[in-house]
Amino acid sequence: MKKSLAAFAGIALVALSGQAFSSEATDIGKKIYDRAFGRGCGTCHDIASNPQLPELIKAGTLDRAKFEQVLRDGKGGMPKALDEIMKNAAVKKAGLTEELAIDDLYEYLKTK
Ligand code: HEC
Structure with missing residues (x-):
């Protein structure tokens, strides 16, 4: 039930x-x-105490370009993450490029 509601909300969001x-x-x-x-x-x-990514994205203070830059280069206590992302089984299975994998992660955070 919870799952189908979430799926419905996702569809509504995409449609909207x-x-x-x-x-x-x-x-x-x-x-x-x-x-x-x-x-x-x-x-x-x-x-x-660490950056709250969904809130930052929704507030417009963490745009797609900055998001990507931090994943590529790291920042303070934030490790470089792009290699980890590209190793993910779902990313490999879908054959995503770096750009598309980052897009999917960014889109997920908007819905979180
Ligand atoms: C070992 C802990 C750790 C892990 C794992 C981690 N982060 Fe971070 N992340 C941080 C810390 C700490 C900061 C704040 C760095 C600073 O501002 O100096 C940060 C900052 C960021 C920022 C920049 C936010 C901003 O507005 O400046 C982004 C984007 C981010 N992380 C995304 C991610 C994503 C996506 C993942 C998973 C792929 C991830 N992080 C995994 C600790 C982590």
Whole structure:
């Protein structure tokens, strides 16, 4: 029940925003978020003292370009993450480029 509601909300969101991102894309984004570095980005980012990515994205202070730059280069306590992202099984299975994998992760964070 919970799952079907979430799927419905996802569809409604895509329809409302008029964007081409599918639930498959946000699914892959979730897998990256949950599995990168073995325990996921949330190991650090679900802790209140670290940057709250969904809030920053929704507030417009973390745009797609900055997001990508931090994943590529790291920042302070934030490790470089692009290699980890590209190793993700779902990313490999879908044959995504770096750009598309980052897109999926960014889109997932918008829905989180
Ligand atoms: C080892 C802990 C850790 C892990 C794992 C981690 N992060 Fe971070 N991340 C941080 C810390 C700490 C910062 C703040 C760095 C700073 O501003 O100096 C940060 C900052 C960021 C920023 C920049 C936010 C901003 O507005 O400046 C982004 C984007 C980000 N992380 C994305 C991710 C993603 C996506 C993942 C998973 C692929 C991830 N992080 C995994 C600790 C982590």
